[in-house]
Amino acid sequence: MAKYSKFAAVGLLLAFPLLVSSDYYRHIMILALMWVVIGSSWNLLAGYTGQISFGHAIFFGVGAYSAGLCTTKLGISAWWGMLIGGPMAMLFGFVLGAICFRLRGTYFNLATLALAEILRLVAKSWVSLTEGMMGILTIQTFRSKVPYYYLAFGIAALCVFAIWAIIRSKWGYYFVAIREDQDAAEHLGISAFRYKSISLLVSSFFTGVAGAFYMNYMGFIDPDVVFSLYYISIMAILVAIIGGAGMIWGPPVGAFIMVLLQELFRSAFFGYLPKWISEAHAMAFGILVIVVIRFMANGVVGDWVKLSGLFTRQKAPIPSVTSGN
């Protein structure tokens, strides 16, 4: 049943631009697919490897600016950013990991937060390179949303598949071992430093690609958007936690929920609610996180049985103490 529903979901996503011609809904779906990539990347590093990043905007912004600078500084198409953005984000990930992953505790978490803010301020101030707050404006290649939709779908599919494959390999076992107990992992022949770095590199790569895609798709970036703590770094965490961290299908589900919620608030529930409600979205997300962590610590995907029980009035089965039943 669950197996078929996944195929159905993928089929529906593939057919979506054919079924819905509204650019508005297509736009929301493109953003959701982009967030599948960022959320899944964050999940690989934090959900599986246990290294919580408060600054995934680092990699998103670096990817986006790599693409933008291709046009403004190199005079080549911003599409080259799709190739350069990932490796550039990896470079930042590599340096960050090399410095922080030899230490334990919260150093990495705080460093991600700090580096994202530093990069935002650098991008704001280094006007000769980045145009500062003017941002970078390019001309979009396609007027139709359909090519962007399928590109976003392709990147999302590739990202989820790559992470799925990694989790089933030696790397995946090592990542989870580090998350569960780093001391035990070291004694089992696992270089925690090396494998935390690998996890960070994969995560930063896909987030960088997503950033480069964003530049190409939106045609405009500025430091306060792509290096944003709230709109990117926190959103990445929300997507993964709402959907279910440490689960392959958690962030993809979380991405659609969060993008939809964000849009509902931004548009004041399509104008049905008073306008001030759109100002309250940060508070609403905060309440949502509290509710999810309190009642569904495994996210929508992880606690699906519990969640669907609310609507069907069936109680979630109480796990048996005596057997695996």
Added chain:
Amino acid sequence: MHFFEVRRLTKAFGGLIAVNDLTFQVEEGEIYGLIGPNGSGKTTVFNLITGFYPITSGAVLFRGKQLNGIPTWKVCKEGVGRTFQIVKPLRRMTVLENVMTSAFCRTSNTHVARDKALEVLHFCEMDKKIDFPAKGLTIGDRKRMEIARALATAPKLLLLDETMAGLTPQEQYEGVELIKKIRKSGITIIIVEHIMHVIMNLCDRILCINYGQEIVKGSPSEVANNQAVIEAYLGKE
């Protein structure tokens, strides 16, 4: 050249000398016992051997190669496996996944790792528990899984840190049988243990330490009858 050798090993935590000038040798195929009262530095010795703590002075030599100064994960690759006194299961993994993780020490192929893990779990008689989540295991099974996990890294030297503590008499008996089986398979063992009948049953030679210093070395009966050992455990008359 000895199979395994600790030379004048010293570890100071600030002003506290936890291990003081300790020297011993272990020969291939032996079960070597390390005993001493609580807080005498037994686990610290293990942590120094595996490179988990950097040593203050001295040397650890394994098959002629110096182990001190290389990181813990490389010590494991060299062929030194260990279990923990306070067990460290990978809680949100199943028993099989726990053991597979360590089997990846010698291979990158998932199927090979899985086969190796199943083989080791069979050897440790845990076949029926392979799909249990590690966090739900009893203390006896956790300790046994730790042994299985250490074995799956294909060690030549196995460090067992109080694998019998907290077990029922029946589990202790089974544990002794398992350790004998491990020795038979060609693995050299250093064992830290408090339960005297286990130590006396298993060990070829014993080193007793207190305050990080050697009290006496010798055969189990020599150590058990040594006046200094009795005083270290029970105090002077």
